[in-house]
Amino acid sequence: MREDAYQSYAPLGVLKPVAGDIWIVDGPEIRFRYALLRIPFPTRMTVIRLPGGGLWLHSPTPLDEALVEQLAGLGPVTDLIAPNTIHYWWVADWSKRFPDARVWAVSHMARDARSRLPAHRLLKDEPPLEWNGAIDQLVITGSRAIMEAEFFHRPSRTLIMTDMIENFEESRFRSRFYRWLSRIGGVIDPDGRPPSDLRMSFRGHHDQLRRQVEAMIGWAPERLIMAHGRWYPSHAVDELRRAFRWV
Secondary structure: OOOOOEOOOOOOOOEEEEEOOEEEEEEEEEEEEEOOEEEEEEEEEEEEEOOOOOEEEEOOOOOOHHHHHHHHOOOOEEEEEEOEOOOOOOHHHHHHHOOOOEEEEOOOOOHHHHHHOOOOEEOOOOOOHHHOOOEEEEEEEOOOOOEEEEEEEOOOOEEEOOOOOEEEOHHHEOOHHHHHHHHHHOOEOOOOEOOHHHHHOOOOOHHHHHHHHHHHHHOOOOEEEOOOEOOEOOOHHHHHHHHOOOO
């Protein structure tokens, strides 16, 4: 199977403005191992400039010195976020490059993930003081140790998620097999949702998840950024209601 089974969101490794003090960086395709398959995923980092001027990096893409130079024009890197039990891979590289940056992660990391992460603080429902009141958050947990922190950037009214919504554009698949697999998983644009295996992990936990989705709706986000696939520049509340109609 060719390496670019899913066409990435070029240009890669470049800051792309979203709104005031928030940018995205689209990264290369990765392959996530699931059973005997290696499924293609585009990658995306979100960058927020905090009120104090520090940069908050969510789900960092590969470290690249050209990107580091772009970030230097915005401010110092102060916070590195591993937002769920899967999105941690490049955090260690960024931590080595920026040793004074704080590292944050969810608590349900597998042992091999914890061994790769540098010393870190735990993400909880209560946002830490380091966010300077600019970001709200909550932590979603499924029945199979699935854990993901969701963030709301108040000034830009942007909700930042990771895998709890995936929204792959069918036309970008160069593999018919993976296109079919994504249809089965229920993650095809314009009706991207949590993938089917993730939805199953919340069996028996729908009431709790529903309350958390309602909390995110209560933030009244204008836009919604996810790590994989086409993100939503508007109507974020409608997209939340659509994507989580199963609860």
